[in-house]
Amino acid sequence: GAVVSQHPSWVICKSGTSVKIECRSLDFQATTMFWYRQFPKQSLMLMATSNEGSKATYEQGVEKDKFLINHASLTLSTLTVTSAHPEDSSFYICSAARLAGGRSYNEQFFGPGTRLTVL
């Protein structure tokens, strides 16, 4: 159980276009989803936290108008990179968490990641 999928697994786009990445929890309801980005040989950096039905909370330095996050259902969150530029090229990983033990979550389950390359 606790499987999280991401689509697409990789995408190449032209500078100035928008790209949407989907994150789905396949066998549980995810009350909270997280989006991370990872540059080569770097660790994961949290971009934003989203709770179903409410606006995402962005980390300092992350442009909310550039990285649009929607968490419209308990099994789906999307990240849209708007007007993508080469510096947005990165590995984007989502994770999903569920209610457990009186906390909003106690374990995050990670998707396989999406490799974005902006030409």
Next chain:
Amino acid sequence: KQEVTQIPAALSVPEGENLVLNCSFTDSAIYNLQWFRQDPGKGLTSLLLIQSSQREQTSGRLNASLDKSSGRSTLYIAASQPGDSATYLCAVLGSGNTPLVFGKGTRLSVIA
């Protein structure tokens, strides 16, 4: 703000050696600590999760320990194999509703 540090940043060992990866964190008020494995260009694979009330967890050749009061965890890999080559990430979940905070990882190479 929680900070997670992993030492060493990279490690190369011959096949068969036992090895230890280290992780330290600045805020001991954690809910749990998790070790992940990441292969190049891939997502994360959860290896071991230790609750704050636990001292260690074991899975096969892997053993993770936790000393919450001193802010330290170690991942012990016994009889290393070339297939163990990957980046190992340590991550801490805070006692409040805060997301995982990751270390920068240790890149392990096991040479046949």
